[in-house]
Structures are given as C-alpha cells and as structure tokens.
Amino acid sequence: MINKRVSTAAQAVADVSDGSSIMIGGFGEAGSPIELIHALIDQGAKDLTVISNNTGSGEVGLAALLKERRVSKVVCSFPKSANSTVFPELYREGFTELELVPQGTLAERIRAGGAGVHAFYTPTAVGTPLADGKESRVFEGREYLLEYGLKADYAFIKGAAADEHGNIVYNKTARNFAPPMAMAAKVTIVQAERVLAPGELDPESVVTPGIFVERVVEVVEPAHESELIAAGASYP
Amino acid sequence: MINKRVSTAAQAVADVSDGSSIMIGGFGEAGSPIELIHALIDQGAKDLTVISNNTGSGEVGLAALLKERRVSKVVCSFPKSANSTVFPELYREGFTELELVPQGTLAERIRAGGAGVHAFYTPTAVGTPLADGKESRVFEGREYLLEYGLKADYAFIKGAAADEHGNIVYNKTARNFAPPMAMAAKVTIVQAERVLAPGELDPESVVTPGIFVERVVEVVEPAHESELIAAGASYP
Amino acid sequence: MTESNERIGWTRDQMASRLAQDIPNGSYVNLGIGIPELVARYVPKGRTLVYHTENGLLGMGPSPADGEGDPELINAGKRRVTALPGAAYFHHADSFAMIRGGHLDLSVLGALQIAQNGDLANWSTGEPGAIPAVGGAMDLVAGVKNVFVITQHTTKSGAPKLVESCAFPLTGRSVVNRVYTDLAVIDVTSDGFRSVDLGPGVDLATVQSRTGAPVLPALETASAG
Amino acid sequence: MTESNERIGWTRDQMASRLAQDIPNGSYVNLGIGIPELVARYVPKGRTLVYHTENGLLGMGPSPADGEGDPELINAGKRRVTALPGAAYFHHADSFAMIRGGHLDLSVLGALQIAQNGDLANWSTGEPGAIPAVGGAMDLVAGVKNVFVITQHTTKSGAPKLVESCAFPLTGRSVVNRVYTDLAVIDVTSDGFRSVDLGPGVDLATVQSRTGAPVLPALETASAG
Numbered sequence: 001m002i003n004k005r006v007s008t009a010a011q012a013v014a015d016v017s018d019g020s021s022i023m024i025g026g027f028g029e030a031g032s033p034i035e036l037i038h039a040l041i042d043q044g045a046k047d048l049t050v051i052s053n054n055t056g057s058g059e060v061g062l063a064a065l066l067k068e069r070r071v072s073k074v075v076c077s078f079p080k081s082a083n084s085t086v087f088p089e090l091y092r093e094g095f096t097e098l099e100l101v102p103q104g105t106l107a108e109r110i111r112a113g114g115a116g117v118h119a120f121y122t123p124t125a126v127g128t129p130l131a132d133g134k135e136s137r138v139f140e141g142r143e144y145l146l147e148y149g150l151k152a153d154y155a156f157i158k159g160a161a162a163d164e165h166g167n168i169v170y171n172k173t174a175r176n177f178a179p180p181m182a183m184a185a186k187v188t189i190v191q192a193e194r195v196l197a198p199g200e201l202d203p204e205s206v207v208t209p210g211i212f213v214e215r216v217v218e219v220v221e222p223a224h225e226s227e228l229i230a231a232g233a234s235y236p
Numbered sequence: 237m238i239n240k241r242v243s244t245a246a247q248a249v250a251d252v253s254d255g256s257s258i259m260i261g262g263f264g265e266a267g268s269p270i271e272l273i274h275a276l277i278d279q280g281a282k283d284l285t286v287i288s289n290n291t292g293s294g295e296v297g298l299a300a301l302l303k304e305r306r307v308s309k310v311v312c313s314f315p316k317s318a319n320s321t322v323f324p325e326l327y328r329e330g331f332t333e334l335e336l337v338p339q340g341t342l343a344e345r346i347r348a349g350g351a352g353v354h355a356f357y358t359p360t361a362v363g364t365p366l367a368d369g370k371e372s373r374v375f376e377g378r379e380y381l382l383e384y385g386l387k388a389d390y391a392f393i394k395g396a397a398a399d400e401h402g403n404i405v406y407n408k409t410a411r412n413f414a415p416p417m418a419m420a421a422k423v424t425i426v427q428a429e430r431v432l433a434p435g436e437l438d439p440e441s442v443v444t445p446g447i448f449v450e451r452v453v454e455v456v457e458p459a460h461e462s463e464l465i466a467a468g469a470s471y472p
Numbered sequence: 473m474t475e476s477n478e479r480i481g482w483t484r485d486q487m488a489s490r491l492a493q494d495i496p497n498g499s500y501v502n503l504g505i506g507i508p509e510l511v512a513r514y515v516p517k518g519r520t521l522v523y524h525t526e527n528g529l530l531g532m533g534p535s536p537a538d539g540e541g542d543p544e545l546i547n548a549g550k551r552r553v554t555a556l557p558g559a560a561y562f563h564h565a566d567s568f569a570m571i572r573g574g575h576l577d578l579s580v581l582g583a584l585q586i587a588q589n590g591d592l593a594n595w596s597t598g599e600p601g602a603i604p605a606v607g608g609a610m611d612l613v614a615g616v617k618n619v620f621v622i623t624q625h626t627t628k629s630g631a632p633k634l635v636e637s638c639a640f641p642l643t644g645r646s647v648v649n650r651v652y653t654d655l656a657v658i659d660v661t662s663d664g665f666r667s668v669d670l671g672p673g674v675d676l677a678t679v680q681s682r683t684g685a686p687v688l689p690a691l692e693t694a695s696a697g
Numbered sequence: 698m699t700e701s702n703e704r705i706g707w708t709r710d711q712m713a714s715r716l717a718q719d720i721p722n723g724s725y726v727n728l729g730i731g732i733p734e735l736v737a738r739y740v741p742k743g744r745t746l747v748y749h750t751e752n753g754l755l756g757m758g759p760s761p762a763d764g765e766g767d768p769e770l771i772n773a774g775k776r777r778v779t780a781l782p783g784a785a786y787f788h789h790a791d792s793f794a795m796i797r798g799g800h801l802d803l804s805v806l807g808a809l810q811i812a813q814n815g816d817l818a819n820w821s822t823g824e825p826g827a828i829p830a831v832g833g834a835m836d837l838v839a840g841v842k843n844v845f846v847i848t849q850h851t852t853k854s855g856a857p858k859l860v861e862s863c864a865f866p867l868t869g870r871s872v873v874n875r876v877y878t879d880l881a882v883i884d885v886t887s888d889g890f891r892s893v894d895l896g897p898g899v900d901l902a903t904v905q906s907r908t909g910a911p912v913l914p915a916l917e918t919a920s921a922g
Contacts, residue, residue, distance in 0.1 A: 199782025435557025
C-alpha cells in the first residue's frame with residue numbers, strides 16, 4: 001500500500017533544515033501554500049533559499065516567512081507587490097539576496113531541473129542586463145542564452161485534491177508553478193483541500209503524477225492571502 | 237467564433253506538399269492517426285520526412301505510407317516491428333534514410349522545438365554510438381550531449397475528443413507523443429472520435445490546449461492497426 | 473489658448489480601439505497590464521480573439537463583478553477574471569512554451585522607451601535602490617510573433633519615448649513591430665520609425681517634434697484593383 | 698552423466714523472484730520487455746510497487762484476459778495492460794522527464810553484455826544490415842537511480858555475457874548496479890564484479906569460469922549487534 005498522507009502541516013515540514021532550498025508554488029495568491037509556509041515559520045528553519053515567482057503580500061504567507069528573517073536568498077521573477085514592503089526592506093538592507101530570473105526562464109529552469117536536462121538555450125533576455133555574465137551562443141543567426149536547470153531540497157505546493165499516491169489536480173490558475181516544482185524538488189509536499197483514496201481521481205485528468213510527490217497533507221479550508229490581508233492578519 | 241473543424245480527413249491533409257516534414261503520433265498502434273495517414277496516401281505527397289516513434293505494422297497506416305515509397309527519411313527510436321518488413325526493406329535498399337534517436341531524446345527534442353528551446357544538454361546516449369558526431373560537454377563532472385529542438389511542417393495526431401477551439405483529450409496510452417508534437421508543428425491536424433462545442437471539455441482536464449492545433453476532423457470509429465492486420469487488410 | 477493646450481490625438485480608449493482594429497479574427501493574444509488591457513473592450517464585432525494569460529489560462533474572459541469570482545482565477549495583473557467556453561488551464565512551463573515557442577500571435581505591452589531598431593525598455597528605470605522585477609515581459613518579446621506597444625507618445629514631462637536608442641535597461645533587442653501612441657501609429661521598420669496613421673488633429677511634424685528619432689512618412693497604400 | 702548436464706542455478710522465474718526480493722516497498726519501477734516482466738509476479742506479499750511504462754502510464758497493472766482490454770492501453774512491449782487505482786496517464790515528454798530526471802527508483806533490463814565497469818550493451822549486436830532500434834533503453838540507463846540487469850549468465854553458445862569490456866555497441870557507460878543471472882547475483886563495484894549471492898548448486902569457481910572478467914567473492918555480511 002502506498003500512502004503519502006501525513007497528518008499535519010507541522011509534520012509535513014518537520015525535517016526542513018537550516019540552509020535548505022525550497023520551491024514555493026503560487027502566482028500572487030493563487031496556489032500559494034499558506035498553511036505549509038506558516039508551519040515552516042513555526043518550525044524555525046532559517047538561512048533558506050526560496051524559489052518562487054513572487055515575494056508575497058502583506059505580512060502573511062511568504063511575506064511573513066521573509067519578515068521573520070528566515071530567507072537569505074530569493075530566486076524570483078517579480079519580487080514586488082502593491083501591498084508589501086517586506087522584501088524591499090530586506091533587499092535594501094542587504095539581508096536577502098535576489099536572483100532575478102525572467103518568469104518563463106524560471107519555469108523552464110525548474111522543469112529542466114526536474115527533467116534531467118542540465119541546461120538549455122533560450123532566446124529570452126538576450127541583449128538585456130539579465131544576460132550579464134551568462135554564456136550565449138548563436139544558432140542559425142539568432143542569439144540564445146545558456147540557462148541551467150534548477151533543483152531544490154523541497155517544494156511546497158497547493159492542490160485542489162490529491163490521492164494517497166500523491167497524484168494531484170489543481171484549481172484553475174492556482175496550478176501555475178506547482179507541476180514543474182513538484183518535478184524539481186527532492187521532497188515535494190502538497191497541501192490539498194481533499195486527500196482521496198487511490199482511484200478517486202480520474203487517471204486521465206491527473207496533472208501531477210504521484211511519482212513527483214513525497215508527502216500529502218489535507219488542509220480543508222485553506223486561507224487566501226487577500227482575505228487574510230483584508231482582515232488585517234499577520235503571522236505568526 | 238473560433239472553429240477549427242474541417243469536414244473530412246482528405247480536406248485536413250489537402251495542402252501537404254512534396255518534401256514536407258510530418259510528425260505522426262502513436263506508440264505502436266496506440267494513438268496512431270490511421271485515417272489521416274490513409275488520407276495522405278490518397279493525397280499523393282511524396283519525399284516526406286516522418287518523425288514518429290515507430291515505422292508501423294503490417295501494410296496499413298504508417299507502414300502503408302512507407303510501402304508507397306512516399307517517405308524519404310524517418311526520425312525514429314524503434315523502427316522495427318514483429319509483423320512488418322516494409323521499413324527494413326526500404327532501409328536496406330537505401331530508399332528511406334533513418335535518423336535513430338533515443339525515445340526520450342526524441343520526445344524532448346520535439347517538446348523543445350515546440351517550446352522555443354533551441355537546444356539542450358542531456359545525459360542520454362553519452363558514450364554510445366548515437367553520440368557519434370554530437371557535441372558533448374561536461375558539467376559538474378558528468379558528460380552531456382547537446383541535442384537540438386525538432387520542428388515539423390505538420391503533426392498528425394489522434395485524440396479521444398476535441399472541441400472546435402482545438403482543445404484535446406486523449407484515450408489512455410494513446411496520448412504518448414501527441415502533446416509535444418502538437419506543440420512542434422506549424423500545422424497540427426487532429427482526428428478525434430468526437431468533436432465538441434467549446435465548453436464541453438472541462439478546462440481543467442484539457443491535455444493539449446487549442447493554441448497548438450490548427451485543424452480538427454471527426455473520425456467517429458477509428459480503425460485499430462491490430463484489427464486491420466488481423467483482418468488481412470492493406471492500404472490502399 | 474496656446475497650441476499645447478489644444479487637445480489633439482487619441483485618448484487612451486481611442487488608442488486601444490485603434491490597436492484593436494489591427495488584430496485579425498482568431499488571433500491568440502496576450503495583453504499586458506494597464507492600457508493594453510483596454511484593447512479587449514474594442515475588438516470589432518464579428519471577431520473573436522483568444523486571450524492568453526501567462527499565469528496559465530487560454531480563453532480568459534472579463535473580470536467578474538466586484539466580490540465575485542475565485543481568488544485562484546486571476547490574470548497576470550493578479551486581478552480576478554473569468555474563463556470562457558473553450559478555455560484551458562495549464563502550468564507555467566507549458567504557458568511559457570506557448571510564448572517562447574512562437575504560438576501566440578500578438579503581445580501588447582506598455583513601454584518606457586522604444587528605439588528606432590525595435591529595442592524595448594519596459595521593466596526598469598535602472599534607478600539605484602529600485603527593486604528589480606521583470607515578470608514575463610522578456611519572454612513575451614522574445615517569443616511572440618508580433619509585439620505591439622501601446623503608450624503615451626511622451627513621458628509626463630514631455631520627453632520622447634520613441635528614441636534613437638534606449639537609455640533604460642532593455643527588455644529585448646529589436647522586438648517591437650508597431651507602436652500605438654496618443655499621436656500616431658508607427659511601424660518599426662528596417663529604415664527606422666515610419667508613420668502608419670496619425671491621430672485626429674495630428675500632423676507628421678508634430679509627431680516628429682515629440683519623437684527622439686526620425687519618423688518617416690506613411691507609405692502610400694496601394695489601392696485595390 | 699557429466700557435470701554440464703546437471704541442472705544448477707536458477708530458472709528464469711527463480712531469477713525474477715530473486716530480483717524481486719531486493720526491491721523495497723513503494724518503489725517506482727520500470728520493467729523491460731522479456732524476463733524483466735516476470736519480476737512483477739514475484740514481489741513479496743506486503744510490498745507494493747508502482748510500475749511505470751515509458752509510453753505514458755504510472756500504476757500499470759497486469760495484462761487483461763485474451764481479447765479483453767483496450768488496444769490503446771498498452772505497455773512498452775505493445776501488449777495490452779491495465780491501470781490500477783491511483784494510476785496516471787501522461788505524455789512522452791513527461792514520461793521521459795520522470796526517467797531522465799531520476800524519479801524512478803529502479804529499471805530492470807535484459808542485456809547482451811555487461812562490462813566490469815558497469816557498461817551495458819543491450820540494443821544492438823552491431824551486425825551490418827541489421828535495423829538499428831533503441832527505444833527507451835538509453836534514457837532508462839542514463840536516468841534511473843538503480844539499474845538491475847537480469848539475464849542468462851552466458852549466451853546460448855556459452856560465451857560470457859559479463860565481460861571485461863563490451864564488444865557490442867553500448868547502451869550506456871557505467872550504468873549497471875547489479876546483475877541477476879541464472880548462476881549468481883553480482884554487484885558492479887568500483888573493484889569490478891563482486892558476487893552477492895550464488896544460485897543452488899553453484900560455487901564461485903563455476904561463476905568465474907563462465908565470466909569474462911574477475912568475480913570477487915561476496916563480502917561477509919556484517920552481523921547485526
């Protein structure tokens with residue numbers, strides 16, 4: 001019997017050690033695994049590298065983890081938010097380092113990391129400051145940058161439903177970075193609104209096959225960042 | 237209104253010209269778009285390059301196209317079949333050229349072609365005869381081959397159902413090469429058992445989004461290679 | 473009343489409407505945040521466009537009423553949207569495969585500066601201390617078949633945005649096909665900027681005076697027949 | 698009765714059974730065509746393995762009864778199979794991402810030759826005029842965490858299959874972790890072949906006499922406590 005279910009978010013993140021790299025799903029609030037992030041805040045690991053498209057909003061979820069000074073580096077495409085000064089302050093202070101990556105290059109580097117593709121040539125960012133220091137090469141008259149696959153120790157992602165094998169389906173645009181991140185992490189942890197028995201998901205509709213997932217935890221009514229912020233919440 | 241439906245397989249393949257490159261979906265008989273291939277046999281285009289995992293069985297479908305001496309080159313991982321001598325004879329005769337590509341490299345090259353990734357480094361086939369003449373490079377102590385994205389003029393694929401936008405879902409392991417091929421071809425032609433109105437497919441379950449598809453033709457009860465062969469069929 | 477107080481050219485909505493006329497039926501289109509989003513309101517009757525939002529949806533529909541919708545059905549600007557019949561959801565690697573692989577017909581973007589060779593700067597003013605943030609802009613301009621920029625012709629202080637070469641950090645090199653401003657529609661050609669259309673009350677001299685590089689006059693349109 | 702007529706070692710089913718004992722519960726496993734497929738029959742009670750077939754299915758189940766099943770639900774050997782609860786279908790690029798990306802725990806393959814450094818030859822005898830066909834073997838050996846080979850110890854004519862260096866074209870370089878033959882279980886170590894287990898009636902001298910490279914004796918197992 002295969003059963004990747006763990007009982008609580010706290011258990012799911014218990015072994016994260018200082019210095020770990022963590023891919024965190026989500027584009028804005030869609031797909032942000034807030035309960036896993038809050039469990040990680042409680043857990044205490046620090047000096048983390050976070051790979052995520054954004055840097056969070058308000059003072060909950062990813063922004064809260066940053067505010068607790070637990071993240072020494074972010075790999076990110078858009079570390080700005082209309083309603084958060086957490087990352088900008090840490091960045092200007094020099095506490096949190098930023099590796100800025102174009103959004104599509106970030107997604108493709110993560111997929112490559114998960115797919116055993118060590119590096120690839122992309123036309124994105126040629127001739128821009130984000131090409132500085134990168135190897136480039138001309139093929140058939142067009143210039144491309146060499147970009148490297150990205151892997152991580154953990155991925156924290158959010159699903160709509162998962163089964164005990166770790167198969168996942170998502171909710172609408174909450175899917176975003178989760179499938180490639182699940183491929184690229186040594187330990188992928190999913191919070192899902194429902195955890196089902198094997199066979200309850202249609203095998204034709206599974207988006208992330210269970211082979212990419214190590215732990216599944218049920219979080220029945222996950223918080224939404226915008227609602228927490230509207231309610232004036234902060235964590236912890 | 238977006239409507240990519242065409243009435244017949246003959247119409248769907250009418251503009252294929254001599255010398256075209258065509259990706260043909262299928263792994264063995266699963267996912268083989270037999271009716272589109274037969275329409276192409278009737279249509280007459282020759283000197284074709286076919287990119288496909290196999291070279292067909294018996295004397296129907298892809299094997300029939302080959303037997304008609306219409307294919308000058310195949311790009312393929314496994315050009316053998318227990319019950320077909322068509323390709324071996326053409327190959328030994330020197331009529332049809334073979335570019336042998338490991339199956340996973342073939343799939344990844346096709347995806348790369350469709351994803352705007354010009355080339356990538358893979359560990360597959362290092363140290364083997366299939367690395368001959370290929371550029372290789374060592375990263376972090378391991379050797380990788382540089383492989384190039386593959387594109388084609390056409391892709392012929394088979395879906396279980398499609399909608400008029402070209403969104404596709406598949407049947408079981410018939411999915412195989414179809415999604416990456418749909419991405420990599422200028423003109424992707426789908427034969428589907430049912431063609432539906434937009435909105436009839438669940439947007440969460442669409443496997444190939446319509447942007448990758450140009451033409452959809454309904455083929456209500458598609459033939460299966462094994463059944464045709466068991467019945468002693470050949471085409472034309 | 474001085475000339476500079478006279479209202480000439482197009483409003484933002486008129487700019488968006490002008491651009492919308494040039495998008496063929498059936499196009500797959502990605503609209504950037506801001507003025508580009510207005511374009512969807514002005515698509516001529518009888519044409520259907522399919523909107524792509526890079527966070528993972530084709531077949532995006534308009535925003536729902538306030539308070540409606542799903543916080544996990546959003547566009548690239550992180551606003552709630554809807555999904556139309558025929559929509560499909562997909563993950564980010566697939567979404568940017570569409571972009572990078574040249575599957576989208578058109579990307580409409582805002583700009584800080586556009587150079588006469590088509591270079592685009594639209595993500596950073598390069599100020600020290602600013603938080604750099606690029607999102608998907610570099611992917612869009614590198615991959616999408618046609619890149620249209622929609623922008624005011626000059627900055628608020630009157631400095632040209634169409635220039636000989638960009639002073640701001642680039643988003644991409646030689647990527648812009650056409651620029652829609654309040655004053656004119658301008659193609660980026662191998663000879664530099666060329667006027668395609670002028671706004672109401674605008675003449676080429678006015679456009680030239682507010683542009684940082686030469687603007688060639690419109691080619692005469694070959695008449696049919 | 699001469700020694701060579703005595704039946705020693707394991708049958709094919711016993712080889713498969715011996716291999717199955719070494720696969721941990723919960724492993725993701727790809728079984729090649731032929732003898733490797735037999736392994737699934739002998740997984741010890743209480744262990745669940747998840748079978749991957751590279752044509753696009755995780756959670757593959759046994760073949761259906763003759764005439765049953767779906768011609769589009771097949772395994773890599775193109776035989777009809779079934780899908781178990783918890784299965785998932787996916788396309789080839791994703792399937793080989795699993796393989797190349799190191800997500801599978803074990804690949805079990807047949808072999809023509811295995812060299813003492815772990816080189817594997819299993820796709821071509823290199824004969825002129827033969828139709829070359831490789832399938833997914835090179836991807837599997839390059840990507841999967843552990844590669845077990847299951848094969849007769851010698852060819853039908855008695856030539857060793859475990860050799861100093863492969864004469865046949867390689868499938869991969871230094872990729873085999875362990876070999877299960879009718880005579881022995883042999884690890885590929887940095888010191889070359891090392892016996893792990895011997896079949897019934899087989900001694901190391903017999904194994905050595907039928908092997909084309911040195912075979913080191915089994916290491917004594919450290920006793921617990």
